[in-house]
Amino acid sequence: LEGRIIEIRVISAGSKYRILVTRDVTEQKRSEDFRRDFVANVSHELRTPLTVIKGFLELAEDWPLNSQQLKHLDLMYEQVERMGALVNDLLTLSRLERDSAPAAKEPIDLTVLLTDAAVDGRFISQGHHSIVVDHIEKVNILGDIIEMKSAVTNLVSNAVRYTPQGGTIVVSSFFNDEGLVISVKDNGIGIAAEAIPRVTERFYRVDKSRSRETGGTGLGLAIVKHVLFRHQARLKILSELGKGTDFQIILPKDRVEKIV
Ligand code: ADP
Numbered sequence: 338l339e340g341r342i343i344e345i346r347v348i349s350a351g352s353k354y355r356i357l358v359t360r361d362v363t364e365q366k367r368s369e370d371f372r373r374d375f376v377a378n379v380s381h382e383l384r385t386p387l388t389v390i391k392g393f394l395e396l397a398e399d400w401p402l403n404s405q406q407l408k409h410l411d412l413m414y415e416q417v418e419r420m421g422a423l424v425n426d427l428l429t430l431s432r433l434e435r436d437s438a439p440a441a442k443e444p445i446d447l448t449v450l451l452t453d454a455a456v457d458g459r460f461i462s463q464g465h466h467s468i469v470v471d472h473i474e475k476v477n478i479l480g481d482i483i484e485m486k487s488a489v490t491n492l493v494s495n496a497v498r499y500t501p502q503g504g505t506i507v508v509s510s511f512f513n514d515e516g517l518v519i520s521v522k523d524n525g526i527g528i529a530a531e532a533i534p535r536v537t538e539r540f541y542r543v544d545k546s547r548s549r550e551t552g553g554t555g556l557g558l559a560i561v562k563h564v565l566f567r568h569q570a571r572l573k574i575l576s577e578l579g580k581g582t583d584f585q586i587i588l589p590k591d592r593v594e595k596i597v
Contacts, residue, residue: 500525
């Protein structure tokens with residue numbers, strides 16, 4: 338068995354006996370590693386050409402072009418930006434997948450984290466939604482600042498993108514038995530019950546065209562899930578079709594410290 342990766346699961350534990358199931362996952366692990374590295378390499382290689390194309394498109398805006406040509410230029414720029422966002426998300430995701438160690442424990446002021454996310458949300462909404470920061474516990478989260486910021490901002494950005502104009506998004510926090518809950522709640526389109534377990538899968542979208550229209554890469558929630566895994570936290574999704582969605586990040590108590 339040398340060099341093999343064996344997964345061991347306890348399926349029944351009595352007082353005298355334990356039933357263990359072992360499974361050789363070497364091949365599965367190898368192909369997952371290959372997929373992850375391949376995606377990371379391709380994404381990395383796409384970065385330079387994208388930067389070059391974007392640079393030339395910016396230069397071209399100063400050329401003496403007619404309105405039709407300018408329109409085409411704008412369209413090209415938009416698509417290059419989309420591809421750039423996709424490449425960045427793919428790189429972020431493969432970085433998170435590669436790093437199986439628990440996230441760092443830097444103190445992150447929850448007030449700053451949530452108010453910053455709301456500011457980002459207002460920028461994305463361009464004034465079309467009301468974004469409210471409700472109750473914030475006076476605590477620090479112990480985690481990776483960049484990762485936690487991207488997780489909360491992703492949820493707020495989704496809330497904006499899947500809520501019709503005039504809707505309300507409420508960001509809040511509270512304690513329950515499990516730990517600290519950060520809630521991002523919208524009164525938008527909601528998610529059908531059967532789709533809820535699937536939304537954190539890579540590229541899973543309930544409505545492909547809507548997601549694309551609003552500038553999504555299809556990787557946001559997959560990134561959130563990985564970030565939370567590294568923080569021993571979990572994502573709870575409460576949603577009702579046509580009424581709205583409440584995404585809750587639940588952080589264990591040892592990832593939270595009270596500010597005195
Ligand atoms: P995308 O870039 O497609 O938004 P995400 O991974 O962020 O990718 O989300 C996956 C899918 O989950 C979305 O395409 C959408 O169908 C659904 N979704 C995410 N957030 C919300 C929300 N707040 N309300 C309704 N649907 C949502």
